[in-house]
Amino acid sequence: MDHEGPDDSVSQMLVLLRAAHLLRAAVLLDLADTLEDDPLSVPDLAARTGTDPGVLSRLLAALTSFGVFTLAEDGRYAHTALSRTMCSTHPVGRILTQDLKADANWQAWSNLAAAAREGRGPFQVVHGTDFYSYLSEHEPERAADFHQAMSNATEEDNGDVVAALGLPSTGLVVDVGGGRGTLLRDVLRAAPELNGVLFDVEGVIADALPELVSDPLASRCETVAGNALESVPEGADLYLLRFILHNWGDDDCVRILKSCAGAARPGSRVVVVEVLLEKTPDAYTAMADMGMFVLFGSQERTEAEYASLFERAGLEYRGSTATGSLHLFEAVAR
Ligand SMILES: C[S@@+](CC[C@H](N)C(=O)[O-])C[C@H]1O[C@@H](n2cnc3c(N)ncnc32)[C@H](O)[C@@H]1O
Structure with missing residues (x-):
């Protein structure tokens, strides 16, 4: 029998599925946070995580085979770059x-x-x-943690997005579904004459970033709770929607965009920031698309699909700009 590993792609995919279960066990047992910076022996790690040393030892050996943790010569386990992304303090992890x-x-x-x-x-x-x-x-409790984690993860892209936006020097920007507000914070810091509104559901607005609701930004920034499916704050020069439309089906996207169209003045910009779904996506984008379907019944979209949503909402589609791993899809109000 061949012990070198799975020899066909279905076997390999099954191995990856089981690897995902290993990762889940590692996270539920808090292995990455428990390890911190000092390598630990299996009995120590078992004592600290309340696990059976024999089972833990096998779990660690399996995780190590995927590069999650490493076994030092002295028999203790230590972090790898990969296992560090599983620490609760890791910004993207x-x-x-x-x-x-x-x-x-x-x-x-x-x-x-x-x-x-x-x-x-x-x-x-x-x-x-x-x-x-x-x-x-x-x-x-998980909702609060989700919004914090989302805010940490998406913050990584703020620099690219702000640079690609071509911000107006004055006027008003509304970040629709802006979460805790890291993007709006960076937009307002980049354009010191611009005013901003952070718009999201009530529970999220209540937890807006302290930097947005205190000086110096507080004088230029308002927080508004509401439902984008119904309406958004009026009169902005720029409506920003980052990672919003991929959470919704087409009809709800059109409702959200119509809220923007209804609140905007002629010529106001509506910029949607998302991952671009190519006709033959790579595995990462395809799985992002499936993830949207599984959790939200929604999808990632092609440029033609975004253009069609804008047009259905009565907005005039102007085109897209690539920035980092994301795309900006832009329309103007008629
Ligand atoms: C994937 S997160 C993106 C957050 C933020 N735009 C970012 O890029 O980090 C989606 C956001 O949409 C907000 N949201 C969900 N339903 C909403 C609604 N009906 N009206 C306004 N915001 C909503 C969520 O609370 C969440 O903050």
């Missing part, structure tokens, strides 16, 4: 560990086939409600 931990998300992924039969998103099929409502109703 936090959203991934959040996702790995969440039972509700795993139940949704396990029901992909049922959802395909029903033609609805798995999260909706399993939990009977949408992702954001479920979080705020059933897991408010």
Whole structure:
């Protein structure tokens, strides 16, 4: 028998699925945070995580085979670059560990086939409600952690997005679904004469970044709670929507964009910031698209699809700009 490893792609995919279960176990057992900077022996790590040393030893050996943790010559386990991304303090890793931990998300992924039969998103099929409502109703603590983790993860792209925006020097920018407000903060810092409104649902607005609600930015920034499906604050020169539309189906996207069109003045810009879905996407983008379907019943989109959403909402599509790993899709109000 060949012991070198799986010899066909289906076997390899099954190995990756099982590897995801290993990662989930590591996160649920808090292995990465427990290890910190000092290597630990299996008995020490088992004592600190309340695990069986024999099972833990096998789990660690399996994780190590994927580059998550490393075994030193003295028999103790230490961090690798990969395992450090699983620490709760890691800026980007936090959203991934959040996702790995969440039972509700795993139940949704396990029901992909049922959802395909029903033609609805798995999260909706399993939990009977949408992702954001479920979080705020059933897991408010995770909701707060999710928004914090999202804010940390998306902050990495702020520099690219701000540089590509071509910000007006004066006027008003509304960040629709702006989360805790890191992008708006960086926009306002880049354009010292610009005013801003952070717009999101009530629970998120209540947790807006301290930098936005205190001086020096507070005098130029307002926080407004509401529902973008119904309306958004009026009179902005620029409406920003980063990672908003990929959470919604086409009809709801059109409702959100119509809210912007209805609140904007003729000539106001509406800029959607998202990942671009190519006709033949790479695995990372394809999985981002499936992730949107599983959790939100929604999707990543091609440029033609964004252009069509803008036009359906009565906005005039102007084109896209690539920046870092993201694209800006821009329209103007008629
Ligand atoms: C994926 S997060 C993106 C946050 C932020 N734009 C960023 O780039 O970090 C989506 C945001 O949409 C907000 N949201 C969800 N439903 C909303 C609604 N009906 N009206 C306004 N905001 C909403 C969520 O609370 C969340 O902050």
